[in-house]
Amino acid sequence: MAGVSVKQAAESLGVQPQTVRKMIRERVLELEPGMEGVALIISSASLARARAARAAPRRRGRAWSARVAWAAIDLLAGGRATWLNPAERHRLRNSLVYFGAADIAWLARNRASVHRYRATSEAVPLVAEHVIATAGSAVARSPEVAAAFGLTGGTGFVDGYVPAGAAQQIADAYGLAEDPAGNVVLREAEFTEALLNGAPLPAVALDLADSTATRERSAGLRYLEERLADG
Structure with missing residues (x-):
């Protein structure tokens, strides 16, 4: 997909150009690879994600820390979030009653730091060996x-969790190039206790809910709503 200018992105999002530049600085919007320092040509994929986020109902409240986000995921998966003390666990469990799927997606957005790359077809299966599969990769496996x-x-893509600091090491090892619309998504998680047995289904759902593909996003949100309804 071709990139867009700052002016075009501003018109698409309904904001001022200076807001778009701020979104670039904050990495909400990403530049097309190779355009850094040359021209502000924004990746169409990152623009689509930003547009989807703006179209979602506005949420209030600060994002959970990674520790709390993964505790919520574990509770939704039927776990006990044992890294929380009993009072914290009780408060979080009770608060989940008041949230919908879109709220959880908003509050748990700090569960990982997302890095996107482009890999050759030969590198894709090699990279896949280093990740805990989620989203489309979990569905495929x-x-x-x-x-x-x-x-x-x-096939032909990877989406998975890796420990904090591992994304660049993997990129260097397999010659991955940064690309907002790439076929490799590495999600660096600082808190990994909830991932010891693979990505819990609520985490897979959250990652699907981040997708720009309507079917994947809807499937992720629908699963979360069902888990919330089950209590």
Whole structure:
């Protein structure tokens, strides 16, 4: 997809150009690879994600810390979030009653730092060996995950969790190039206790809900709503 100018991005988002420049500085919007310092040509993929976020209902409240975000994910998965003390766990469990899927997606947005790359077809399966699969990769690897979300898996891409600091090491090892619309998504998680047995389904749902693909986003949000309804 071709990139867009600051003016075009501002018109698409309904904001002023200076707001777009601020969004670039804050990495809400990303530049097309190779354009840094040459011209502000914004990635169409990152613009689509920003547009989807602005279209969602506005949420209030500060994002959870990674520790609390993963505790909420663990509770939704039927776990006990044992890294919280009993009072913290009680408050979080009670608060989940008042949230919808879009609220959880908003509050848990600090669960990981997302890095996107472009990899060759030969590198994709090698990179996949280093990640805990989530989103589309989890759907592709597991029929049970695919059934849980009513999705079918694809090939030629990787989406997964890695420890904090590992993304650049993997990129260097396999020659990955930064690309906002790339086929490799590495989600660096500082808090990994909830990932010891793989990505919990609520985490997969949250990552699907971040997708610009309507079907994936809807499947992720629908799963979260069902888990919240189950209590």
